[in-house]
Amino acid sequence: MAARPRSTTELLRTVRQIRQYTPEPVADEALQQLLEVARWTGSSRNLQPWHFIVVRDKEQLRRLSRIRTPIEWVATAPAGISIVLDGKANTGEAYDEGRVSERLLIAAHGLGLGGGVAWYGTAEQQAEAKRILGIPEERTARSIVMIGHPVSSTDPRPTRATGGRKALSEVVSYDRLGGAKA
Numbered sequence: 315m316a317a318r319p320r321s322t323t324e325l326l327r328t329v330r331q332i333r334q335y336t337p338e339p340v341a342d343e344a345l346q347q348l349l350e351v352a353r354w355t356g357s358s359r360n361l362q363p364w365h366f367i368v369v370r371d372k373e374q375l376r377r378l379s380r381i382r383t384p385i386e387w388v389a390t391a392p393a394g395i396s397i398v399l400d401g402k403a404n405t406g407e408a409y410d411e412g413r414v415s416e417r418l419l420i421a422a423h424g425l426g427l428g429g430g431v432a433w434y435g436t437a438e439q440q441a442e443a444k445r446i447l448g449i450p451e452e453r454t455a456r457s458i459v460m461i462g463h464p465v466s467s468t469d470p471r472p473t474r475a476t477g478g479r480k481a482l483s484e485v486v487s488y489d490r491l492g493g494a495k496a
């Protein structure tokens with residue numbers, strides 16, 4: 315099991331996208347804790363426009379992983395939580411989906427697990443995910459958050475993006491855009 319962060323800020327700062335997992339299953343208790351975190355996430359007007367599908371079936375994960383190359387690693391994770399949105403308010407629901415996804419990643423990290431976001435892709439690829447998961451066409455299903463015991467946070471994909479982050483000086487201003495710290 316990965317070392318647990320010592321403080322809340324360290325927990326938040328050290329959340330990484332995990333794409334390599336051990337075959338060890340995720341304990342049901344841990345999954346229940348993650349689902350409680352998801353359930354208590356705030357949403358626009360408290361509409362809670364979501365439903366969460368816990369996917370543990372290997373064949374289901376394999377089928378999802380084949381939707382597009384950048385998410386092939388999905389087949390190696392022991393579990394995923396697919397986020398299904400009502401499909402009624404695109405912008406608000408997209409924001410809510412981001413909040414709940416990030417909370418799942420943080421909570422998994424806090425439990426000594428790891429998580430990774432996988433996007434299904436284009437409208438056609440989303441439709442394929444919906445067929446696999448039995449989701450009606452009118453609902454929105456854009457992504458699944460994979461959960462498992464991390465092997466490494468290294469991105470194994472040949473198409474990997476550059477790691478690390480921009481310097482604070484590049485992304486922060488004071489009082490107005492471009493303003494220096496007083």
Ligand SMILES: Cc1cc2nc3c(=O)[nH]c(=O)nc-3n(C[C@H](O)[C@H](O)[C@H](O)COP(=O)(O)O)c2cc1C
Pocket residue numbers: 329330331332333384385431432433434467475477478
């Ligand atoms: C909206 C969104 C969609 C993403 N979709 C994918 C994806 O389909 N496949 C994937 O491997 N990573 C996906 N990621 C993960 C990003 O690549 C990852 O957050 C970024 O590379 C930073 O990773 P790091 O925190 O490990 O440095 C997605 C992240 C976000 C926020």
